[in-house]
Amino acid sequence: MLAESDLAKYPFTAEAADYIRALGLKIEDLESPDFRSVVDRAEGRVEEAILYALVDAQPRHEIEIPSFPIAVMMVAATGDARLKRRYALAEAKRAYNFIREEDEAKIMDIASNFHWRLKRLEGAGPHHFSLFFTDFLKNATIFHEKEWKLVNRFVSGGEVYLAKHDVARLLQEEVQRHIEKRLDLEVGSLPENISVRVERLKQLFFERRGRARFEEAPKGVVMAAFPPCIRALYEAVASGRRVSHLGRFALTSFLLNIGMSVDEIVDLFRASSDFNERIARYQVEHIAGRKGSRTRYIPPRCNTLRTHGVCPAMEETCRQVRHPLAYYRRRLRAMRKAVPAEESEKETGKES
Numbered sequence: 001m002l003a004e005s006d007l008a009k010y011p012f013t014a015e016a017a018d019y020i021r022a023l024g025l026k027i028e029d030l031e032s033p034d035f036r037s038v039v040d041r042a043e044g045r046v047e048e049a050i051l052y053a054l055v056d057a058q059p060r061h062e063i064e065i066p067s068f069p070i071a072v073m074m075v076a077a078t079g080d081a082r083l084k085r086r087y088a089l090a091e092a093k094r095a096y097n098f099i100r101e102e103d104e105a106k107i108m109d110i111a112s113n114f115h116w117r118l119k120r121l122e123g124a125g126p127h128h129f130s131l132f133f134t135d136f137l138k139n140a141t142i143f144h145e146k147e148w149k150l151v152n153r154f155v156s157g158g159e160v161y162l163a164k165h166d167v168a169r170l171l172q173e174e175v176q177r178h179i180e181k182r183l184d185l186e187v188g189s190l191p192e193n194i195s196v197r198v199e200r201l202k203q204l205f206f207e208r209r210g211r212a213r214f215e216e217a218p219k220g221v222v223m224a225a226f227p228p229c230i231r232a233l234y235e236a237v238a239s240g241r242r243v244s245h246l247g248r249f250a251l252t253s254f255l256l257n258i259g260m261s262v263d264e265i266v267d268l269f270r271a272s273s274d275f276n277e278r279i280a281r282y283q284v285e286h287i288a289g290r291k292g293s294r295t296r297y298i299p300p301r302c303n304t305l306r307t308h309g310v311c312p313a314m315e316e317t318c319r320q321v322r323h324p325l326a327y328y329r330r331r332l333r334a335m336r337k338a339v340p341a342e343e344s345e346k347e348t349g350k351e352s
Helices: 004-009 014-023 027-031 033-052 061-078 081-099 104-112 133-140 164-182 192-215 228-238 245-257 262-271 277-287 302-307 324-351
Strands: 118-120 129-132 159-162
Touching (some): 004 014, 033 192, 061 192, 081 164, 081 192, 104 118, 228 262, 245 262, 262 277
């Protein structure tokens, strides 16, 4: 059984839901001054997810546990799919940081919430658990690293042998998906104090996304000249959405070839649920020609991107080029020509 301190760490569990039900909270209770600290913490959870892509841990269990369902309600009420994904990812990363430090028995308790067929192993060397292969595949198929391919795992009797940190990482994926489902609920009328906070969070997320997409772009990189495919990939990665292997390669090679540094690109990928700095840095450096074959790669051609479903929609400029870099150069030239014309029109207006 999970203790109350565990429920504060893992508020998505069935035991935590039972704890909340026992409190008998009603929606109108959220307007009471007695619940101000809980509502403040709920809003704080969402703010942390927006600003830092990770929810911090707080010591007071009586506040931490009920703040989670209120935060879920607030995020669901925004109706913003991108904010929902970011919040679910932030809570899942928080859970991962706790799970990887737990003993095997506690991890078994947490995994039971998702009906995993997980077993503890004794004397199995680096392996602490075995997990039925379908439960493994359900969560590992989105990972791009070779180590997560089933062929690269020790499998016996349909069970995949795993180290504790592997189970923690798979549980992070399970938790994220579980929270995303909870965020799909329809939210009815809310108390005014909650509605005001929801609007504040929506504005914060809007402003944060704007800064991330434009103000924080490296000097010399003109995002307004990005082709539609690269723009869509950039926004997906920046908001923590999953991107195919080809999509990641196309985005990374494009950004390197227009002047972004390895550090800047690695930072862009930090919002990804499967982010691992060591692996991400190696992959970016490999594409940049600093590792492996020492070949500097360029993005795939437009035909290849269309074939693999990476091209979202063609613009007029797309029909005139065959490569994302050609699109970027053409758009840059058009934008530079437009600037003197606009300045000339302004000067003419002043003279008249």
